[in-house]
Amino acid sequence: MPSCCSPTPTVTLARSRADVQDLPTAHGEPPVRGRIRMAPEDFRVTEILGFAADGEGPHVLLEVEKRGANTGWVAAQLARAAGVQPREVGWSGLKDRDAVTRQSFSLPWPGHSAVEGCLEFGGEGYRVLAASRHGRKLRPGSHRANRFALTVRDVSGNLDALSERLRTIAAQGVPNYFGPQRFGRAGSNLLRARDWAEGGPAPRDRAVRGYALSAARSEIYNQVAAERVRQGAWNVLLEGEAVLLDGRRSYFSAGTIDETLRERCRTMDVHPSAPLWGRGATPALAAAREIEERALTGTAPLQRLLEAQGLDHERRSVRLPVRGLSWRFDAGLLELEFELPRGAYATAVLHELLAGAWTDEAGVDD
Numbered sequence: 001m002p003s004c005c006s007p008t009p010t011v012t013l014a015r016s017r018a019d020v021q022d023l024p025t026a027h028g029e030p031p032v033r034g035r036i037r038m039a040p041e042d043f044r045v046t047e048i049l050g051f052a053a054d055g056e057g058p059h060v061l062l063e064v065e066k067r068g069a070n071t072g073w074v075a076a077q078l079a080r081a082a083g084v085q086p087r088e089v090g091w092s093g094l095k096d097r098d099a100v101t102r103q104s105f106s107l108p109w110p111g112h113s114a115v116e117g118c119l120e121f122g123g124e125g126y127r128v129l130a131a132s133r134h135g136r137k138l139r140p141g142s143h144r145a146n147r148f149a150l151t152v153r154d155v156s157g158n159l160d161a162l163s164e165r166l167r168t169i170a171a172q173g174v175p176n177y178f179g180p181q182r183f184g185r186a187g188s189n190l191l192r193a194r195d196w197a198e199g200g201p202a203p204r205d206r207a208v209r210g211y212a213l214s215a216a217r218s219e220i221y222n223q224v225a226a227e228r229v230r231q232g233a234w235n236v237l238l239e240g241e242a243v244l245l246d247g248r249r250s251y252f253s254a255g256t257i258d259e260t261l262r263e264r265c266r267t268m269d270v271h272p273s274a275p276l277w278g279r280g281a282t283p284a285l286a287a288a289r290e291i292e293e294r295a296l297t298g299t300a301p302l303q304r305l306l307e308a309q310g311l312d313h314e315r316r317s318v319r320l321p322v323r324g325l326s327w328r329f330d331a332g333l334l335e336l337e338f339e340l341p342r343g344a345y346a347t348a349v350l351h352e353l354l355a356g357a358w359t360d361e362a363g364v365d366d
Contacts, residue, residue: 023175031161042150043148047143048147061131065129092140096181103143104143148336173235174322177351182218193219197305219302237270237272243270246270283315323339
């Protein structure tokens, strides 16, 4: 029996990497090459909650800056500093470890204690920037968006085409792929999911099981999104589409796509969608379902695993709007700023710009 440190079989590993990195681009081959994440400061993320602290209540809402640290580790440090259990610490989104990020956490906080005491919390890799009273624990997925500031170094290639590609992305968005971070180092989360789905043992650790299920769901979604890109249908509505409302998880089925819906799609008020697999029939019909069925050939074991584990069918937009995109290029250095909705990956944007952008990364990009 292999130990916890046994190497992953080479053939399976190569297949996993191909699955999560060799996905088609929507706007043509990337026009340039460059180096990303040469330092944490090259990848900055600011979480946008979309609401203010209540100003009162039994919790404290913290704004925390972290560098070279993952969200779970920072939460444990905050729990220790506050004298509470780690499970009592709340946060909205997991943020990349190999980055400088600002995000919110919540802690239970006694009514007689001044919240300013939290400003003294901090240590290697994190510091508390602000603290305010709040009425409830922060729950996963409660933020609205993330603002990214990225630096790409040693950029080379067709710079005129790069400028044109950036203008296209600002106007049309990009495919909303799950990036390679979702699948773990060297695709390890997806490998676990496949082994489990094909009769292997379930991971013992609850968190590891969750990562494996997320990877399985993301793999199925990516395959459908990739097929729609190949068919030129990633940014248009098809007959029978499960139409997703922008910035929301709600969708409706559209048997016929009229001019009103087409215009709403052109203005990014609604988007085509692909499945986040789980129990329940897909709402896609007609042409939209045909693409899904063609793309999902060979994923039946992962589908059965997700259904058996009690996940319900949901939808995710195939198109990712890239809002507030700005850029500056000087002497081989490209600086990008943009905003993405909750759950989207900045590497999905880089995938359309940089050849080889989807290298094997270890962080988690919300």
